[in-house]
Amino acid sequence: MYNDEKIKLYLVDTGNEFRITAKDQLNRLGFRVTGESGDGQEALQDICKLRPDAVLLDLWFPGLDCTSLMKEIKRVLGNAAPKFILVTGINNKDLIEEAFRAGASNCMLKPFDYDNLGNKIRQTVTQKQSLESGMPYDLEAQVTKIIHQVGIPAHIKGYQ
Numbered sequence: 001m002y003n004d005e006k007i008k009l010y011l012v013d014t015g016n017e018f019r020i021t022a023k024d025q026l027n028r029l030g031f032r033v034t035g036e037s038g039d040g041q042e043a044l045q046d047i048c049k050l051r052p053d054a055v056l057l058d059l060w061f062p063g064l065d066c067t068s069l070m071k072e073i074k075r076v077l078g079n080a081a082p083k084f085i086l087v088t089g090i091n092n093k094d095l096i097e098e099a100f101r102a103g104a105s106n107c108m109l110k111p112f113d114y115d116n117l118g119n120k121i122r123q124t125v126t127q128k129q130s131l132e133s134g135m136p137y138d139l140e141a142q143v144t145k146i147i148h149q150v151g152i153p154a155h156i157k158g159y160q
Helices: 016-028 040-050 066-080 093-102 114-132 139-149
Strands: 008-012 032-037 054-057 083-088 104-109
Touching (some): 008 016, 008 040, 016 032, 032 040, 040 054, 040 066, 054 066, 066 093, 083 114, 093 104
Parallel strands (some): 083 104
16 A cells, blocks of 8 residues: 555644644655644544544643643544654653553654654554554564574573
C-alpha cells in the first residue's frame, strides 16, 4: 500500500509555527498531511473523519490532552486507529511513559531533524502494516535474538 500511496498524517500541536514548518517538511519528504489542529477536541473529530495512517502529537494541548485523545480515538476507531507518534519538547519520563501506555508507538524530542522523523514515521507505519498483514510477531523470539546478539548466554540471564 505505501509504496505507491503517500502515508497520510495528522498533526496535533498548539504551536502554529511548528505545524506550518512540519507540514512543509513532511510534504517535502513525500508524506501527505491531511489535517492539523492545536485543539484536542477538534483533532478527535478530524482524525475520526480523515482516518490518517499516523498522528503526530505533542503531550499538551487544550480540549483533550494527549493520553485522553489517543484513548478516545482507539475507543472509537478500534483496530482502524492510526499509529501515534509523540513530537514533544517536554522531556519528562513519567509523562512520556504514560503516553506510551495510552497508545503512543514512538517519540521524537524537539528539536529534531525532519529526515529522522520521516524515517521514524515510515518505520512505525510499516510495522503496523506488517502486524496487520498476519506476519506473526514473536516477542520471545525477538528477546532471544537480542540476547544472543549482545553475546549473553540465555541461561545466564535466566531466560531460556
